[in-house]
Amino acid sequence: MTETPAASSLGRIQHVTVLGAGTMGSQIAMVSALAGFSTTCVDIAAEPLERARQELWRRVDRDVEKGRRTAEDVAAAKERLSFSTDRDAVVAHTDLVIEAAVENLEVKREIFASMDQVAPEHTILTTNSSNIVSSKVADATGRPEKVCNMHFFNPALVMQAVEVVPNGQTSAQTVATVKALAEAFGKTVVELKREIPGFVANRMVAALRKEALDLLDAGVADVESIDAAAKAALNHPMGPFELMDLVGIDVAYLIRQAEYEQTGDEASLPHPLLKAKYESGDYGRKTGKGWYTYSED
Ligand SMILES: NC(=O)c1ccc[n+]([C@@H]2O[C@H](COP(=O)([O-])OP(=O)(O)OC[C@H]3O[C@@H](n4cnc5c(N)ncnc54)[C@H](O)[C@@H]3O)[C@@H](O)[C@H]2O)c1
Numbered sequence: 001m002t003e004t005p006a007a008s009s010l011g012r013i014q015h016v017t018v019l020g021a022g023t024m025g026s027q028i029a030m031v032s033a034l035a036g037f038s039t040t041c042v043d044i045a046a047e048p049l050e051r052a053r054q055e056l057w058r059r060v061d062r063d064v065e066k067g068r069r070t071a072e073d074v075a076a077a078k079e080r081l082s083f084s085t086d087r088d089a090v091v092a093h094t095d096l097v098i099e100a101a102v103e104n105l106e107v108k109r110e111i112f113a114s115m116d117q118v119a120p121e122h123t124i125l126t127t128n129s130s131n132i133v134s135s136k137v138a139d140a141t142g143r144p145e146k147v148c149n150m151h152f153f154n155p156a157l158v159m160q161a162v163e164v165v166p167n168g169q170t171s172a173q174t175v176a177t178v179k180a181l182a183e184a185f186g187k188t189v190v191e192l193k194r195e196i197p198g199f200v201a202n203r204m205v206a207a208l209r210k211e212a213l214d215l216l217d218a219g220v221a222d223v224e225s226i227d228a229a230a231k232a233a234l235n236h237p238m239g240p241f242e243l244m245d246l247v248g249i250d251v252a253y254l255i256r257q258a259e260y261e262q263t264g265d266e267a268s269l270p271h272p273l274l275k276a277k278y279e280s281g282d283y284g285r286k287t288g289k290g291w292y293t294y295s296e297d
Helices: 023-034 046-065 071-080 087-091 105-118 172-184 201-217 223-233 240-247 249-263 272-280
Strands: 015-019 038-042 081-084 096-099 124-127 147-152 161-166 188-191
Touching: 015 023, 015 087, 023 038, 023 046, 023 071, 023 081, 023 096, 023 147, 038 087, 046 071, 046 081, 071 081, 081 087, 087 105, 096 105, 096 172, 105 124, 124 172, 147 172, 161 172, 172 188, 201 223, 201 240, 201 249, 201 272, 223 240, 240 249, 249 272
Parallel strands: 015 038, 015 096, 038 081, 096 124, 124 147, 161 188
Antiparallel strands: 147 161
């Protein structure tokens, strides 16, 4: 007998809350508003919210100038998107939350526990965390069946994939609804059957990165040649070393450390060459030097 797929409750999603107005939260909020959902972006202070608003308005206005979006769509999205520092008041009237606050388990657990107190019973609580699997926050709530990871990629306005990751207690209806929402956002859903640190896309990147570092370490090829192989032979838009410089050597290092803290497996630890680069303070493009050296322009 084949199982009937669980029905999504997308029809109940009228209002979306995005917690955090940083790199990810701000753009996710605009994705939601552009897709037609009444959306509120919440942060702990007015300043990041105003910065996010200005940056988003600049981006979508430029999209109109370049003919990528219509002026009407952008005006309507701006109308639908609001900004607030009053989390409880917003969450009390929302149907789904995408938490994109700082990557810190204690902060996230506090957020999930407090949201659980004020959110309506039907409200789904998701986290955009790249490393913290949702079971780590679900048990801070009384509704673990309505909690999962909804993982966007940077920059969220551009990148197509959204990983939907259930924890052991997430209901099939929650998964169906979050998948339907991601599709309504115009995204391509990558559905995982169970949670695992790093999910699917970042684990594949990590495997390629590890092999690239091993090849460099063994003296098989230099940074430029390994990147050339990824681009010219595998058709990747960037080589693994170029990508580390773009993402930030510090970020790449801290992701490995965070995974090690979750798994306790030494295989998760940062590669010795990555550790040395991190300790040298050469973080990539942001410091002007990483695996490559960058000029001001
Ligand atoms: N940066 C990336 O490339 C990327 C990609 C995918 C997922 N993520 C995940 O998204 C989340 C956010 O990452 P980011 O890069 O946008 O971080 P960021 O540092 O740019 O932004 C975090 C924002 O959260 C706000 N914040 C802190 N505590 C808060 C609270 N209690 N309530 C509401 N807002 C709060 C901060 O003021 C800040 O504006 C993290 O969990 C991260 O793992 C990041």
